[in-house]
Amino acid sequence: DAKTTQPPSMDCAEGRAANLPCNHSTISGNEYVYWYRQIHSQGPQYIIHGLKNNETNEMASLIITEDRKSSTLILPHATLRDTAVYYCIVRSHTGTASKLTFGTGTRLQVTL
Amino acid sequence: NAGVTQTPKFQVLKTGQSMTLQCAQDMNHEYMSWYRQDPGMGLRLIHYSVGAGITDQGEVPNGYNVSRSTTEDFPLRLLSAAPSQTSVYFCASSYSRGAITSDTQYFGPGTRLTVL
Numbered sequence: 009d010a011k012t013t014q015p016p017s018m019d020c021a022e023g024r025a026a027n028l029p030c031n032h033s034t035i036s037g038n039e040y041v042y043w044y045r046q047i048h049s050q051g052p053q054y055i056i057h058g059l060k061n062n063e064t065n066e067m068a069s070l071i072i073t074e075d076r077k078s079s080t081l082i083l084p085h086a087t088l089r090d091t092a093v094y095y096c097i098v099r100s101h102t103g104t105a106s107k108l109t110f111g112t113g114t115r116l117q118v119t120l
Numbered sequence: 121n122a123g124v125t126q127t128p129k130f131q132v133l134k135t136g137q138s139m140t141l142q143c144a145q146d147m148n149h150e151y152m153s154w155y156r157q158d159p160g161m162g163l164r165l166i167h168y169s170v171g172a173g174i175t176d177q178g179e180v181p182n183g184y185n186v187s188r189s190t191t192e193d194f195p196l197r198l199l200s201a202a203p204s205q206t207s208v209y210f211c212a213s214s215y216s217r218g219a220i221t222s223d224t225q226y227f228g229p230g231t232r233l234t235v236l
Contacts, residue, residue, distance in 0.1 A: 051210050051227030060195035
């Protein structure tokens, strides 16, 4: 699976958009980009995933560059409850096991 | 649906004691896994299972045993606890059918284990 690189921490004002970047320059054609987050002391929570096209759901938007070497998770109107560690993971859908590799992620702090 | 449940939420053990961490899911997911998370670190995979009767080792399996007798349950056993096993343990499950697996994993709330 491709390695990902994320900034260790970011700040965002409440109500503003939070844009979390992720580099995955060695991604291969069949690998998806997944985003999870972990709010303090809780289990990780799935946010969104995509292959090539931009994706949007009720939680966030995922923008993947045309060359697929990087992506950005967008929380359109961040709230204090979005303070968490955000993990970017690249993974193929083939294979008999779903072994996600969590790095250290980006710690997002949303402030008043 | 209750999703993924874990018991207990907290546990304190003495070195050498044994215990079983329980994990259950009611989503009929074939794939289940156990992770541990140490302070300031990401999650590391301990063991996983792609279906009842099938288990395999992850990144850090030493000191842990698992079994999968039913689709719903995936217990994690510590045979002889050591202080190095002090951690937060998360169980997860996801859909899996044959060669296609979903990486939309659902995580339990975690078990916080302290070994003295």
